[in-house]
Amino acid sequence: MAGRRLSQQQKRRIQQSQAVVDLKDENNHSGLVISHRGGEVEVEPLDNDQANLQCNLRANLGSIVSGDRVVYQQTEQEAIIIAIQPRDNLLQRVDGFGQVKAVAANVTQLIICLSVEPQPNLFLLDQYLLSAEQQDIEALIVLNKIDLVDDIDSDPFDLEKIYQPLGYQILYTSIKDHYHIEQLQQYCSGHTNLISGVSGVGKSSLTQVILPDEEIRIGEISESSKEGRHTTRTSRLYHLPLGGDLIDTPGVRGFNPVVDPHISIAAGFREIDAASQHCKFSNCKHLNEPKCAVISAVETGEIDSGRYQNYLKLLEANS
Numbered sequence: 169m170a171g172r173r174l175s176q177q178q179k180r181r182i183q184q185s186q187a188v189v190d191l192k193d194e195n196n197h198s199g200l201v202i203s204h205r206g207g208e209v210e211v212e213p214l215d216n217d218q219a220n221l222q223c224n225l226r227a228n229l230g231s232i233v234s235g236d237r238v239v240y241q242q243t244e245q246e247a248i249i250i251a252i253q254p255r256d257n258l259l260q261r262v263d264g265f266g267q268v269k270a271v272a273a274n275v276t277q278l279i280i281c282l283s284v285e286p287q288p289n290l291f292l293l294d295q296y297l298l299s300a301e302q303q304d305i306e307a308l309i310v311l312n313k314i315d316l317v318d319d320i321d322s323d324p325f326d327l328e329k330i331y332q333p334l335g336y337q338i339l340y341t342s343i344k345d346h347y348h349i350e351q352l353q354q355y356c357s358g359h360t361n362l363i364s365g366v367s368g369v370g371k372s373s374l375t376q377v378i379l380p381d382e383e384i385r386i387g388e389i390s391e392s393s394k395e396g397r398h399t400t401r402t403s404r405l406y407h408l409p410l411g412g413d414l415i416d417t418p419g420v421r422g423f424n425p426v427v428d429p430h431i432s433i434a435a436g437f438r439e440i441d442a443a444s445q446h447c448k449f450s451n452c453k454h455l456n457e458p459k460c461a462v463i464s465a466v467e468t469g470e471i472d473s474g475r476y477q478n479y480l481k482l483l484e485a486n487s
């Protein structure tokens with residue numbers, strides 16, 4: 169707990185240091201973090217046409233990740249980041265030692281990659297969707313390897329039936345037939361994207377078609393901590409040909425999303441959030457309370473019972 173309190177204090181200090189940085193001061197420049205490795209941060213200047221800079225970090229800034237917008241100062245000897253600009257969001261994961269690690273900042277679209285084989289895990293999908301809702305990030309559900317299905321119109325795994333009425337976009341793709349790859353590129357444009365999903369669903373393959381000029385390693389097992397291997401490649405923000413960015417996070421593309429316990433879980437389930445307006449009690453958790461509109465909607469089939477079960481599981485895991 170002491171460690172946690174300290175980090176809260178550190179956060180406050182960082183926020184204070186953010187507040188005093190004046191971008192009108194001509195020594196201060198704004199930049200976009202492209203990558204961060206071992207204390208060296210590659211920054212793209214946002215207020216001039218200079219080439220990218222390797223920046224050092226002022227002490228006590230906290231973690232800096234791809235997608236961060238920063239303020240830096242440049243002397244003849246060095247460029248140094250003096251502040252992180254306020255973030256729209258910060259995606260985090262839990263590492264193999266139970267530590268929360270920042271993955272990327274200011275993401276606007278989370279691409280949740282599922283596949284026909286291995287089959288989708290809808291509990292994990294709902295966890296990603298919850299995390300995206302909590303962070304105010306749009307979510308795009310991609311079902312890859314659709315070439316392995318005989319009849320696409322059969323709505324494999326009921327993804328369209330369950331998720332389309334909630335307002336989520338679902339895209340079926342195949343690397344093999346290049347099916348819907350152009351649509352995927354279009355959906356990515358104008359966003360800062362991040363691809364996530366379990367190992368083997370085709371994230372590296374999709375990243376490669378989105379970034380044809382980069383060399384992405386396909387079929388690696390290094391994501392899996394079980395294998396005891398760690399990739400040495402570092403996360404990086406790429407600009408996309410059609411506009412927008414992709415933050416590629418090799419090695420942690422399969423991250424488990426962190427659910428924020430301070431934000432209501434029900435608010436991250438769109439249909440539960442909507443139905444809860446009609447619950448008798450304003451603090452209804454939709455467990456077994458009388459006159460619960462959510463439970464009624466599950467009983468009538470208006471709310472998918474699988475989604476409701478996943479809500480209950482996440483509620484229990486985070487209470």
Ligand code: GDP
Pocket residue numbers: 312313314315316341342343344365366367368369370371372373374385386387388
């Ligand atoms: P990642 O672990 O999610 O990054 O998955 P990879 O991109 O490494 O792909 C895992 C395996 O699935 C590789 O052998 C790929 O060649 C294969 N794969 C990827 N996309 C497709 C696809 O659309 N169809 C089929 N049939 N195989 C695919």
Ligand code: ZN
Pocket residue numbers: 444447448452453454455457459460461462463
């Ligand atoms: Zn209720």
